[in-house]
Amino acid sequence: xxxxxxxxxxxxxxxxxxxxxxxxxxxxxxxxxxxxxxxxxxxxxxxxxxxxxxxxxxxxxxxxxxxxxxxxxxxxxxxxxxxxxxxxxxxxxxxxxxxxxxxxxxxxxxxxxxxxxxxxxxxxxxxxxxxxxxxxxxxxxxxxxxxxxxxxxxxxxxxxxxxxxxxxxxxxxxxxxxxxxxxxxxxxxxxxxxxxxxxxxxxxxxxxxxxxxxxxxxxxxxxxxxxxxxxxxxxxxxxxxxxxxxxxxxxxxxxxxxxxxxxxxxxxxxxxxxxxxxxxxxxxxxxxxxxxxxxxxxxxx
Amino acid sequence: xxxxxxxxxxxxxxxxxxxxxxxxxxxxxxxxxxxxxxxxxxxxxxxxxxxxxxxxxxxxxxxxxxxxxxxxxxxxxxxxxxxxxxxxxxxxxxxxxxxxxxxxxxxxxxxxxxxxxxxxxxxxxxxxxxxxxxxxxxxxxxxxxxxxxxxxxxxxxxxxxxxxxxxxxxxxxxxxxxxxxxxxxxxxxxxxxxxxxxxxxxxxxxxxxxxxxxxxxxxxxxxxx
Numbered sequence: 295x296x297x298x299x300x301x302x303x304x305x306x307x308x309x310x311x312x313x314x315x316x317x318x319x320x321x322x323x324x325x326x327x328x329x330x331x332x333x334x335x336x337x338x339x340x341x342x343x344x345x346x347x348x349x350x351x352x353x354x355x356x357x358x359x360x361x362x363x364x365x366x367x368x369x370x371x372x373x374x375x376x377x378x379x380x381x382x383x384x385x386x387x388x389x390x391x392x393x394x395x396x397x398x399x400x401x402x403x404x405x406x407x408x409x410x411x412x413x414x415x416x417x418x419x420x421x422x423x424x425x426x427x428x429x430x431x432x433x434x435x436x437x438x439x440x441x442x443x444x445x446x447x448x449x450x451x452x453x454x455x456x457x458x459x460x461x462x463x464x465x466x467x468x469x470x471x472x473x474x475x476x477x478x479x480x481x482x483x484x485x486x487x488x489x490x491x492x493x494x495x496x497x498x499x500x501x502x503x504x505x506x507x508x509x510x511x512x513x514x515x516x517x518x519x520x521x522x523x524x525x526x527x528x529x530x531x532x533x534x535x536x537x538x539x540x541x542x543x544x545x546x547x548x549x550x551x552x553x554x555x556x557x558x559x560x561x562x563x564x565x566x567x568x569x570x571x572x573x574x575x576x577x578x579x580x581x582x583x584x585x586x587x588x589x590x591x592x593x594x595x
Numbered sequence: 596x597x598x599x600x601x602x603x604x605x606x607x608x609x610x611x612x613x614x615x616x617x618x619x620x621x622x623x624x625x626x627x628x629x630x631x632x633x634x635x636x637x638x639x640x641x642x643x644x645x646x647x648x649x650x651x652x653x654x655x656x657x658x659x660x661x662x663x664x665x666x667x668x669x670x671x672x673x674x675x676x677x678x679x680x681x682x683x684x685x686x687x688x689x690x691x692x693x694x695x696x697x698x699x700x701x702x703x704x705x706x707x708x709x710x711x712x713x714x715x716x717x718x719x720x721x722x723x724x725x726x727x728x729x730x731x732x733x734x735x736x737x738x739x740x741x742x743x744x745x746x747x748x749x750x751x752x753x754x755x756x757x758x759x760x761x762x763x764x765x766x767x768x769x770x771x772x773x774x775x776x777x778x779x780x781x782x783x784x785x786x787x788x789x790x791x792x793x794x795x796x797x798x799x800x801x802x803x804x805x806x807x808x809x810x811x812x813x814x815x816x817x818x819x820x
Contacts, residue, residue, distance in 0.1 A: 509670065
């Protein structure tokens with residue numbers, strides 16, 4: 295077993311005596327617990343952001359990838375004929391699973407957010423929309439456009455690509471931002487714990503001197519500090535994670551009206567993901583303290 | 596055991612010790628004298644590897660300190676008991692835990708060793724003060740506790756730096772008797788002191804060699820003591 299594995303194993307074995315050789319109190323203890331707790335709290339939100347962005351990206355992708363809209367703008371007296379022609383063309387187009395003209399009520403509902411519910415849609419020259427649902431294979435967009443151009447001059451095919459891609463891109467960037475935030479939080483945690491460990495080692499120079507005097511090996515001294523800081527980080531991060539989860543629980547539930555903001559949180563097995571934060575914080579503390587302890591001890595005479 | 600050969604030591608540019616050769620034989624008893632600032636403490640530190648010579652060689656148990664790894668040095672220190680002038684305890688631990696510290700760091704804190712600890716504390720007269728913390732002890736008690744800690748691993752050598760510096764005459768006699776008793780058990784003892792009365796008392800009971808640091812060099816003293 296490597297030295298690292300032995301050291302890591304020793305963290306979780308009971309060794310009251312080696313725990314006690316380092317004085318228990320001091321600001322470094324509080325700093326480590328507080329920093330780990332605060333960082334774990336922030337990590338829960340960064341995780342929630344990242345997972346929600348991922349869900350959003352895939353939802354937008356799934357919902358929009360297999361649907362498109364045909365918009366027909368024509369004089370009122372030609373509208374019905376052009377709609378019928380378009381539906382006929384769509385029915386005979388390979389890759390189109392369903393083509394359906396939206397009802398007046400449905401079109402009214404789409405415009406309601408901008409014009410209110412009392413819009414007299416029948417008296418306005420509103421284009422007729424046809425919803426197209428594609429099969430898994432999809433249709434040939436260029437071919438369909440040529441056929442529509444010939445048979446339905448007022449039709450414009452919108453396959454959503456134009457605005458789906460930026461949305462998916464934005465969601466992807468948000469997810470990346472979440473992961474970058476988590477990486478930064480981990481790095482900041484490591485930096486704070488390294489500072490705290492350095493301060494603790496400096497404050498306990500006398501302890502280290504006494505331990506060396508009685509024949510303690512550097513590994514023993516490092517272990518005493520590493521164990522303490524790792525367990526503090528673990529407990530702080532556990533508390534921060536619980537508080538973070540509580541705060542996420544208090545967020546409003548996902549609603550269509552709220553859009554992305556109300557969807558920030560975890561779903562299903564996603565609630566288990568934050569439970570990896572405390573062990574990861576402990577690992578970060580373990581590596582940071584071990585590096586600091588080894589460096590400081592090697593510099594001492 | 597401890598062997599110094601043409602050893603020199605400098606702090607920066609100022610030479611503290613020069614051309615010192617000495618071999619500590621098993622079971623021998625030494626006093627180290629010299630005026631304050633002559634380098635007695637530095638000499639003892641060179642004897643247990645806390646400092647490395649800047650010239651010559653220091654060999655501890657046949658290993659040159661320059662070629663010893665940090666772990667090897669730690670293992671070697673378990674064979675050398677050191678009583679510091681200022682004792683050096685961990686103030687947050689009771690005195691029993693401080694005395695047992697060498698056992699703790701070497702993983703020898705078994706039940707049997709704990710029983711030995713009690714016996715040892717009784718030997719130095721601290722059986723009833725086991726749960727007291729270092730700042731609560733008197734100077735003499737601290738020195739006795741430091742001596743108990745120095746010998747708990749049954750080391751081959753005990754180095755004591757002014758062990759009677761902060762105690763009254765009676766206590767210094769008591770500490771001296773403990774060190775003489777250790778020497779009779781076969782331990783090599785070296786005591787750094789400028790207390791000539793202590794040396795005279797010891798010489799009436801054991802065969803002790805008296806060394807003096809003067810002018811950065813180690814000399815054999817004795818005729819005047």
